Amino acid sequence: MPASPVPLSPLPTPLNVGLAGLGTVGAGVIRLLAANADLVAARAGRPIRVVAVSARDRQRTRGVDLSGFAWEDDATRLAARADVDLVVELVGGADGPALTLARATLGAGKPLVTANKAMLAHHGLELASLAEGTGTALRFEAAVAGGIPVIKGLREGAAANRLSRVYGILNGTCNYILSRMAAEGLEFADVLADAQAQGFAEADPGFDIDGVDAAHKLTLLSALAFGTPPDLARVQVEGIRHVRLADVRQAEALGYEIRLVGLSERVGDALAERVAPCLVPRAHPLASVTGPLNAVVAEGDFVGRLLFVGAGAGAGPTASAVVADLIAIARGESGPAFSTAAAALVPLPVASAAERVGRYYLRLRVADRPGVLADLTAILRDAGVSIESLNQPASGADGTALVVMVTHECAETAARAAVVRMAELSAVAEPPLIMPLLPTEG
Numbered sequence: 001m002p003a004s005p006v007p008l009s010p011l012p013t014p015l016n017v018g019l020a021g022l023g024t025v026g027a028g029v030i031r032l033l034a035a036n037a038d039l040v041a042a043r044a045g046r047p048i049r050v051v052a053v054s055a056r057d058r059q060r061t062r063g064v065d066l067s068g069f070a071w072e073d074d075a076t077r078l079a080a081r082a083d084v085d086l087v088v089e090l091v092g093g094a095d096g097p098a099l100t101l102a103r104a105t106l107g108a109g110k111p112l113v114t115a116n117k118a119m120l121a122h123h124g125l126e127l128a129s130l131a132e133g134t135g136t137a138l139r140f141e142a143a144v145a146g147g148i149p150v151i152k153g154l155r156e157g158a159a160a161n162r163l164s165r166v167y168g169i170l171n172g173t174c175n176y177i178l179s180r181m182a183a184e185g186l187e188f189a190d191v192l193a194d195a196q197a198q199g200f201a202e203a204d205p206g207f208d209i210d211g212v213d214a215a216h217k218l219t220l221l222s223a224l225a226f227g228t229p230p231d232l233a234r235v236q237v238e239g240i241r242h243v244r245l246a247d248v249r250q251a252e253a254l255g256y257e258i259r260l261v262g263l264s265e266r267v268g269d270a271l272a273e274r275v276a277p278c279l280v281p282r283a284h285p286l287a288s289v290t291g292p293l294n295a296v297v298a299e300g301d302f303v304g305r306l307l308f309v310g311a312g313a314g315a316g317p318t319a320s321a322v323v324a325d326l327i328a329i330a331r332g333e334s335g336p337a338f339s340t341a342a343a344a345l346v347p348l349p350v351a352s353a354a355e356r357v358g359r360y361y362l363r364l365r366v367a368d369r370p371g372v373l374a375d376l377t378a379i380l381r382d383a384g385v386s387i388e389s390l391n392q393p394a395s396g397a398d399g400t401a402l403v404v405m406v407t408h409e410c411a412e413t414a415a416r417a418a419v420v421r422m423a424e425l426s427a428v429a430e431p432p433l434i435m436p437l438l439p440t441e442g
């Protein structure tokens with residue numbers, strides 16, 4: 001009797017991807033999918049393949065082979081293609097073509113994977129609602145902290161916890177600048193110019209150094225951690241432009257490192273969201289995060305403190321996060337984009353500065369003459385702020401002196417009001433700098 005033929009198991013259906021944006025991250029995704037195709041297919045349960053792409057300039061050399069992909073001049077058309085199951089948006093920008101494509105994709109009921117924190121910070125609630133309305137997925141692992149799986153960590157790993165705060169180093173450019181200032185004794189402007197020359201910092205670095213990029217990411221962490229819709233207007237944002245080498249050295253002498261920290265925390269029934277340069281105690285894990293690395297800390301009522309550290313940007317790490325989202329979708333993993341269903345995201349009251357209590361670092365450059373210190377300390381006394389330490393490290397040849405103070409715990413409003421009054425003194429030679437101290441336990 002002839003042997004009956006062995007039935008062939010049907011080949012799994014590939015997940016067909018339309019990819020918009022072939023820059024740093026887009027080209028990285030193509031490279032990763034080519035290099036790890038078998039491994040990705042094994043883990044996803046089906047092959048994941050790019051079928052169509054879009055960018056601005058079709059002639060540009062990108063170091064990746066695009067010959068097997070259909071080309072669309074208009075990225076929005078990727079969403080309508082019958083051979084595209086899912087769209088990856090790596091164009092960037094809060095509005096414009098990225099948003100048009102995101103709306104078209106989710107509106108068509110197709111999953112969207114994006115690394116675009118600016119778009120999600122501005123339109124995250126609308127896009128999450130749209131995805132839920134059409135029963136599809138919106139995923140953005142690469143939008144916060146590059147390669148670090150912090151979105152998955154909060155959305156899934158820590159989903160059972162009531163979180164009290166989530167904070168971290170969310171911008172690699174700022175961390176790189178602050179780390180080099182400390183390591184090489186350089187001023188902010190010199191490191192920035194060098195970073196731009198080497199391509200580490202954008203020609204227009206404002207989004208990074210003024211804290212806006214970190215604020216975009218913080219809104220997404222807040223949504224995941226606290227069930228509040230992403231809302232940039234709620235975030236108090238300060239960047240690192242005004243941090244001097246002298247501040248870095250004074251912080252070191254006090255046992256701290258300066259880091260740009262994005263912090264979102266419950267204050268009673270309210271939520272405080274802030275991006276600011278902070279003094280981080282040397283014993284805190286964020287103090288040892290140097291160079292372009294990112295790190296996120298989340299504190300949950302059952303899990304305790306979680307720490308995520310890794311590369312916050314770059315083609316490889318960011319592509320790793322994008323493809324992780326593709327694998328999750330290929331596996332059929334679902335659930336709301338921001339962990340809580342879009343309709344159930346509720347804006348929490350914004351914590352007032354009066355409710356925010358902490359210790360603060362104050363730096364002033366003042367005329368080097370008798371009585372000035374007494375005037376400064378009188379202002380703090382009148383504001384109800386007591387001084388933990390006061391240092392006058394050096395007198396300049398220009399007749400001014402640096403004064404550095406650390407306050408005891410006080411209301412932020414009191415410390416800031418005192419700084420405003422100090423700035424009005426004729427003896428104060430330049431705008432003072434105020435920076436919060438991150439608590440050791442925080």
Ligand SMILES: NC(=O)c1ccc[n+]([C@@H]2O[C@H](COP(=O)([O-])OP(=O)(O)OC[C@H]3O[C@@H](n4cnc5c(N)ncnc54)[C@H](OP(=O)(O)O)[C@@H]3O)[C@@H](O)[C@H]2O)c1
Nearest residue numbers: 021022023024025055056057090091092097115116313314
């Ligand atoms: N770079 C990182 O390390 C990193 C990390 C995390 C998240 N992200 C996010 O990832 C996204 C992409 O960043 P990137 O660094 O890869 O940017 P990029 O290098 O500037 O690349 C942007 C790409 O978008 C294309 N593009 C621009 N306008 C377009 C349009 N109207 N239609 C179709 N394509 C268009 C550009 O085309 P041409 O090449 O033809 O000009 C380019 O290929 C952004 O949202 C960014 O915030 C980046």
